Amino acid sequence: xSTDWVPGDVPPADEVTADFWDATREHRLTVQTCACGHxxxxxxxxxxxxxxxxALSQAASPxxxxxxxxxxxxxAPRPDLAxxxxxxxxxxxEGVLLLSRLEGRHDPEAWxxxxxxxxxxxxxxxxxxxxxxxxxxxxxxxR
Amino acid sequence: xxxVAIVGAAECDLGVTDRSILGLQTxxxxxxxxxxxxxxxxxxxxxxxxxxxFSASQLADYLGVVxxxxxxxxAGGSAYEMFVARAAQAIEAGQCEVVVISFASNQRSAKSxxxxxxxxxxxxxxxxxxxxxxxxxxxxxxxxxRAYLHRYGGTREQLAEVAIAAREWALLNPKAFRYGKxxxxxxxxxxxxxxxxxxxxxxxxxxxxxxxxxxxxSAERARDLRQKPVHVLGYGERTTxxxxxxxxxxxxxGAAASGADAFARAGITPADVDVLEVYDSFTITxxxxxxxxxxxxxxxxxDLIADGAIRPGGSLPLNTNGGGLSYxxxxxxxxxxxxxxxxxxxxxxxxxxxxxxxxxVAHGTGGILSTHATVVLGADR
Numbered sequence: 001x002s003t004d005w006v007p008g009d010v011p012p013a014d015e016v017t018a019d020f021w022d023a024t025r026e027h028r029l030t031v032q033t034c035a036c037g038h039x040x041x042x043x044x045x046x047x048x049x050x051x052x053x054x055a056l057s058q059a060a061s062p063x064x065x066x067x068x069x070x071x072x073x074x075x076a077p078r079p080d081l082a083x084x085x086x087x088x089x090x091x092x093x094e095g096v097l098l099l100s101r102l103e104g105r106h107d108p109e110a111w112x113x114x115x116x117x118x119x120x121x122x123x124x125x126x127x128x129x130x131x132x133x134x135x136x137x138x139x140x141x142x143r
Numbered sequence: 144x145x146x147v148a149i150v151g152a153a154e155c156d157l158g159v160t161d162r163s164i165l166g167l168q169t170x171x172x173x174x175x176x177x178x179x180x181x182x183x184x185x186x187x188x189x190x191x192x193x194x195x196x197f198s199a200s201q202l203a204d205y206l207g208v209v210x211x212x213x214x215x216x217x218a219g220g221s222a223y224e225m226f227v228a229r230a231a232q233a234i235e236a237g238q239c240e241v242v243v244i245s246f247a248s249n250q251r252s253a254k255s256x257x258x259x260x261x262x263x264x265x266x267x268x269x270x271x272x273x274x275x276x277x278x279x280x281x282x283x284x285x286x287x288x289r290a291y292l293h294r295y296g297g298t299r300e301q302l303a304e305v306a307i308a309a310r311e312w313a314l315l316n317p318k319a320f321r322y323g324k325x326x327x328x329x330x331x332x333x334x335x336x337x338x339x340x341x342x343x344x345x346x347x348x349x350x351x352x353x354x355x356x357x358x359x360x361s362a363e364r365a366r367d368l369r370q371k372p373v374h375v376l377g378y379g380e381r382t383t384x385x386x387x388x389x390x391x392x393x394x395x396x397g398a399a400a401s402g403a404d405a406f407a408r409a410g411i412t413p414a415d416v417d418v419l420e421v422y423d424s425f426t427i428t429x430x431x432x433x434x435x436x437x438x439x440x441x442x443x444x445x446d447l448i449a450d451g452a453i454r455p456g457g458s459l460p461l462n463t464n465g466g467g468l469s470y471x472x473x474x475x476x477x478x479x480x481x482x483x484x485x486x487x488x489x490x491x492x493x494x495x496x497x498x499x500x501x502x503x504v505a506h507g508t509g510g511i512l513s514t515h516a517t518v519v520l521g522a523d524r
Contacts, residue, residue, distance in 0.1 A: 010274045011264040021270075041388065042267040069393055071285035072340040077259025077276055087277045087339075089286060089388055097388035099272045109340065113293045130274055 003103045005085070007122050007130050008078060016045050019058040024129040027121045030058035031094050041096040063119025064136065065092040072108045084108050090117055090133050104134035147231040148365040148372035149520065151179025151358030152485040155247050157471045158320055160352040164194060165205050167247035167354055171478075172206065175356035180369030181241060183208060186358075188233060188242030190214040190226035193475055202245070212239040218382070219509020220422050222246075223357075223477035224516035228378035230359045240360055244481070247354030248473035256350050256474070272387050278339050280424070281347065283511035285339040287393040288427035292341065294394055294442070299341050301445040303332035305426035306345050306468050308454040313465025315455060315495035320349050321469040332426075346426040348467035348476070355482040371523045373488045376411070376502070379404025380516035387511065397515035398435035398506060405504070405517035406437070413437045416519075417500040418487045419459060420480040422508040423466040432506055433461065436517070460497045463487060477507035481518065488522040 013021040020043050023030045033039050034047035035055035046053045070088035086102040088111070102111055103120070117133035124130060153174035155167040162170075168191070176182055189210045195201045199213035212233045216222055223244055230242040250256050259279045262269040277283065291297065310327040313319035327345065335345035365372035381397030384390045406412060413436060421436070423429035434444035438459060447453075453461035464470045464483040471479060484503035486492050501522045508515055 007274050008276065011269045013270070014265070017267070017270055042271040042386070044267075069286035069290045071277075071282045071289060071342075072337070073276065073278055073282060074337045074339065075258060075278065077257070077278055081276055085276070087275050087282050087286075089393075097391070099275055099277065099387040101275045113290065132275075 003120070003122060003132065004082070005101065005103065005122055005132070006080070007124060008081070010124055010128065010130065017043050019043070021128050023058060024121070024131065025127050027129055029061045029063040029119050029131055031061045031092065031096055032056055033059040039094050039096050041098055061092060061094055063092070063131070065090045065117055067102065067111060067113055067115045067117060068097060069113060070102060070111050086111060088133070098131070101132040103132055145231045145235060145375045146362045147234045147359055147375045148362045149357050149359055149375065149481070149485050150365045150368045150370055150372055151175040151181065152355070152482045153178050154318065154355040154479065154482060155353060157318060157353035158351050159251050160249060161252045162249055162352070164247055164249055165202070167249060167352065168194065168202055168245055169206070171245045171247050171354050171356035172243050175243065175245070175358050178370060179358045181358060185241045186210070186243050188212040188230060188239035190230060190242060190244045191246060192217050192222050193246055193248060210239070212242065218514040218516070220424065220475045220477040221380070221507030221509040221514040221516040222475065223481055224378070224505055224507040224518045225380055227359065227375060227481065227518045228380065228516070231375045231378070234359060234361055240364065242359045243356055244359070244478060245354065245356035246473070246475050246478040248475065249352045250474050251351045268386050277387060280511045281342060282339045283387055284425045284427050285342045287431060287512060288341050290393040291427065291431065295445070297445045299333045300329050301449060302346070302426050302430060303329045304448045304453070305423065305429050306332050308448065309423060309462050309466040309468040311454045312463050312495055313469035316465050316470060319465035319470040320351055321465065342425055342427065348424045348472035349469070351471050351473055353471040353473035353479070355478045357478065357481050357485060371489055373485045374521045374523065375518065376521045377405045377407070377409025377519040378517060379408065380514070382514050384513050385510065390512070394431065396431050396435050396508070396512045398432045398508070398517070401515040401517045402436035402506065405519050409519035411502060411519060416502050416504050417460070418463060418484060418497050418503040419461050420484045420503065420505045421462060422476060422480065422506060423462055423468050424472070424476070424508065426468070428508055429462065429466070432508060436504070436506060455495065463492065463495050463497060480505040480507060484520050488520055
């Protein structure tokens with residue numbers, strides 16, 4: 001499923017976030033994971049659980065999760081952005097929360113907290129891609 | 144109880160002023176000092192934000208003051224409650240004697256308010272959140288409202304009571320932006336244009352010019368001044384997040400811990416509070432804060448407010464000036480929570496006066512439920 005959404009500018013990666021963004025070029029979602037087992041997003045220069053600065057890496061994620069909370073935005077904060085659109089907190093099965101966008105339903109208010117979602121990708125002009133989420137149950141397409 | 148009191152309080156011009164930020168700041172500071180019976184020559188501490196990158200320095204320069212103590216902590220609308228705590232500590236420690244806490248904005252006249260896009264490009268939110276175009280701060284509060292209503296089975300109609308009650312108070316306050324504009328119905332609120340669901344236009348605070356100032360000094364010096372002192376009984380704060388995803392449970396804001404610290408320091412419980420001034424950037428902000436501060440149990444705030452408890456004459460007088468929703472919201476409303484709490488404790492509020500108010504709480508919130516600061520104030524007895 002594709003989307004008509006054209007994302008705005010995304011600032012360049014830095015040394016901490018480069019691995020996350022590089023993986024998006026191949027449409028691979030990753031979650032920063034510490035040797036201690038802690039997972040966190042966005043990527044940071046240290047583990048907020050154990051404090052380690054040298055034990056962090058981006059681990060592959062299947063990109064499955066549920067809607068933690070969402071809002072339908074009716075007033076665009078920048079020109080050229082079509083409304084309404086859905087902004088959501090998605091909780092990945094790995095436990096971390098991502099801010100993202102939900103697509104794939106005709107009625108944006110048909111979403112519910114707890115709905116199952118899977119990752120999809122919106123390509124950026126510089127070769128990176130932004131993850132967003134679609135319903136994982138194909139029978140819901142008509143909603 | 145601290146040995147520090149608020150001895151002066153004032154607003155600058157409110158609404159649509161066509162004045163500059165420093166012009167409005169000057170009004171706020173000089174009016175609060177006049178209220179206290181003090182002058183700029185007495186001031187040796189300044190706390191403010193929203194003036195420039197060097198906010199307190201800038202204001203001190205402008206006023207011709209060389210302060211012994213300043214604070215420009217940027218924590219959105221909660222900064223002014225934090226300033227009370229820091230000022231009380233500085234005065235008790237003997238670093239300074241007379242502190243002015245002030246804020247002013249001309250955001251309505253200057254049309255400077257933006258719907259989103261507030262982050263410096265080098266912070267994580269710029270890479271990981273802003274590309275999704277959440278309205279800032281509105282979409283965060285909208286998701287918190289969604290999460291709360293979902294968890295407890297509440298409705299937008301129930302939440303609307305926060306805006307309806309604020310309007311009832313504003314109708315008693317001639318300085319309120321919505322004074323004389325009539326009562327709100329549930330339908331007025333839920334039927335207003337949707338902005339970021341489930342929050343509609345009438346769930347959102349005003350965008351106005353305005354601001355104010357309060358003056359603090361030692362309780363000892365306060366005895367010789369013009370006004371009855373209002374004592375700083377306790378304070379607490381929590382800083383929880385900048386991002387949309389750092390807080391696991393959107394329904395429990397940092398107000399819970401901030402309030403618990405403040406009440407413990409003051410030696411009181413929520414049952415002792417006569418007047419409650421709580422940041423209402425949105426209806427949900429006030430609702431979550433009232434609950435988190437302990438005025439009801441978990442999941443109970445919509446039931447608490449359903450019977451008119453927070454309206455004039457109710458058992459829990461809330462936002463007695465009309466709040467950010469119907470009185471004034473200059474972008475950082477926190478200083479005006481303090482101004483109203485002081486006036487209630489001095490008994491100066493006319494038609495909206497809460498009879499016999501002895502303890503007031505001012506609770507500020509900044510950012511996206513990011514910063515939370517509670518101040519407990521007591522009337523002079």
